[in-house]
Amino acid sequence: MAEVIVQRACAKLRSAIGDEAVVRSNFIGDLRYMLGALESIQPVLERAEMEPFRSIPVARWLQLACSAACKTIDTVNELHDARPQAAATLTRMLPHLAIVKNAMAIEVQETKKLVMRADEERPSRFPNYYTEITEEPKTRPVSEEAMIFGRGSDKERIIAALLCSTEPNITQEHITILPIYGLEGSGKTTLAQMVFNGTHSLQGYDFRVWFHVSPQLDFHALGNSIICHVLERRQEASDMEGMEGIMKRLHELLHRKKVLLILDDLWEEDSIQLQLLKSMLTFLGDKMDVIVTTSNQAIARNICTVEPYRLNRLSDDTCWEIIKKSIGFEGGEEELEKIGREIASKCCGVPLVAQDLPNWPQHSQR
Numbered sequence: 001m002a003e004v005i006v007q008r009a010c011a012k013l014r015s016a017i018g019d020e021a022v023v024r025s026n027f028i029g030d031l032r033y034m035l036g037a038l039e040s041i042q043p044v045l046e047r048a049e050m051e052p053f054r055s056i057p058v059a060r061w062l063q064l065a066c067s068a069a070c071k072t073i074d075t076v077n078e079l080h081d082a083r084p085q086a087a088a089t090l091t092r093m094l095p096h097l098a099i100v101k102n103a104m105a106i107e108v109q110e111t112k113k114l115v116m117r118a119d120e121e122r123p124s125r126f127p128n129y130y131t132e133i134t135e136e137p138k139t140r141p142v143s144e145e146a147m148i149f150g151r152g153s154d155k156e157r158i159i160a161a162l163l164c165s166t167e168p169n170i171t172q173e174h175i176t177i178l179p180i181y182g183l184e185g186s187g188k189t190t191l192a193q194m195v196f197n198g199t200h201s202l203q204g205y206d207f208r209v210w211f212h213v214s215p216q217l218d219f220h221a222l223g224n225s226i227i228c229h230v231l232e233r234r235q236e237a238s239d240m241e242g243m244e245g246i247m248k249r250l251h252e253l254l255h256r257k258k259v260l261l262i263l264d265d266l267w268e269e270d271s272i273q274l275q276l277l278k279s280m281l282t283f284l285g286d287k288m289d290v291i292v293t294t295s296n297q298a299i300a301r302n303i304c305t306v307e308p309y310r311l312n313r314l315s316d317d318t319c320w321e322i323i324k325k326s327i328g329f330e331g332g333e334e335e336l337e338k339i340g341r342e343i344a345s346k347c348c349g350v351p352l353v354a355q356d357l358p359n360w361p362q363h364s365q366r
Contacts, residue, residue, distance in 0.1 A: 002066040003045040004184055004265075007215035009069035010038050011267055012076040014216060019080075027079065027108050034072055034112055037119040041065060044122055058123050068111075068118040075111040079104060151187055155194045158309060159202055162195075162289050175282050179266075179292040179300035182311030185352025188293040191311060192262050195291060205289075206257040214265035217273055219243060219280060223250055226261070226284075230254070247283065254285035266294045266303070274302045313349020320344035322351055 013035040017028065045065060048058050161178055180188045196208060209229045211222055223246035230253045261281070268274060281288055294300055300308035314322075320341050323329070329340065 002062045002069070003042065003049055004214075005066050005073075006038050006042055006045055006069040008267065009072040009076075010035060010042075011215040012073050013038070016076045016079060027105070030108050030112050031076075034115045037115050038069065038072065041119055041122060048123070055123075061118070061121055061123055064114075064121065065118045068114045071111045071114055075107055078107060151191050151194065154191055154309075154311060155198065158191065158195050158291070159198060161306060161309065162202065162291075174286055175288040175290065175305060177278065177281065177290045177292060177303055177305045179294055179304050179308040180311055181294050181297050181300040181308055183313070183348075183350055184295050185350045186311050186313065187351050188295075188311055189264050190351075192264060192291050192293050196260065196262050202260065204258055205260045207254075208260045208262075210262045210264065212264045214267055217266070217268040217277065219276070220246065222263075223247065223280075226250060227253065247280070250284050257285050258287040259285045259289070261288060261290045263290060263292045266292050266299055267296070269296065269299060271302055274299065278303060278305075314347075314351055315349065316341070316345045316347075319347040319349065319351070323347075 013031055017031050017035065045062070048062055158178065158180070162176060180191060182188055195202065196210060207230055209226050211225050213222075220243060223243065227246065227249055268277070281290055292300070292303055294303075297308070297310075323340055323344055327340075329336065331337065
């Protein structure tokens with residue numbers, strides 16, 4: 001969870017740094033520092049969150065990183081809100097304007113200190129987690145076995161929606177964009193993976209491509225990733241010189257081809273950027289089926305060509321099944337099962353919470 005929140009904070013910072021009004025403020029240097037610090041801890045977060053049994057220092061650091069990212073998001077939001085307020089008071093309340101700017105400066109400095117702490121207090125027992133990390137980009141699905149519980153019917157509905165989209169419809173183009181949206185940790189990526197790997201139910205695709213979008217929508221990287229997948233070669237930074245060359249190459253490769261494309265973890269909120277993405281995908285191939293995973297319902301509504309699929313929460317019983325599998329509980333102890341079911345009811349139907357809950361008691365020990 002911390003990794004996702006940090007990614008969101010980085011996206012917010014990039015947006016603020018690119019804002020002309022913010023550039024004219026005195027905070028741009030602080031924002032750039034926070035972005036660099038948060039980006040530097042992202043690989044550590046990914047590895048630390050994958051640990052099945054986290055030590056107390058690692059658990060506390062993850063909480064610190066999460067707090068720093070949340071405060072960063074709040075600060076950037078306040079910075080954006082302060083601009084119209086400052087403009088409104090400029091001509092009639094100059095003393096008040098100074099107070100607003102001073103309060104904002106204090107807020108930015110406090111956030112910066114918290115981000116610095118998260119950057120400086122990385123667990124020392126994981127040196128390889130944040131040095132010389134050379135993993136491939138996330139361009140293929142990764143299994144989360146615990147989240148598959150209770151999602152079989154969701155998978156069938158998604159497949160049915162894609163199959164229905166193949167029926168002739170004069171109002172519909174050759175592209176189907178079906179977003180899956182829901183709470184963080186609800187299993188959207190895992191559901192998309194189940195569909196992606198469902199070769200028996202969904203047949204006839206010439207290519208299946210998985211692209212991890214977060215934290216920033218990059219058309220160049222998306223185009224290159226599709227090209228490299230089709231040509232079955234590793235992606236290189238200098239594959240194409242520009243979008244015009246990429247689009248031409250994609251059109252050549254995907255002509256008369258049927259493609260299943262997964263765009264995982266889309267955070268882009270700008271309606272213009274989403275329309276450009278839609279236009280780019282419409283231009284590719286003779287039949288494109290696109291599944292988009294996002295936590296934002298508004299994004300789902302803006303990018304879709306068919307009704308978005310809302311991924312609902314799991315039942316308490318299903319959460320209990322996930323917890324049982326995580327701790328290896330085989331039954332026979334009524335008191336433990338009673339406690340376990342009570343814990344399952346606190347998961348709010350989110351599988352990632354249920355999967356991670358068994359580790360929480362040891363984190364709270366002092």
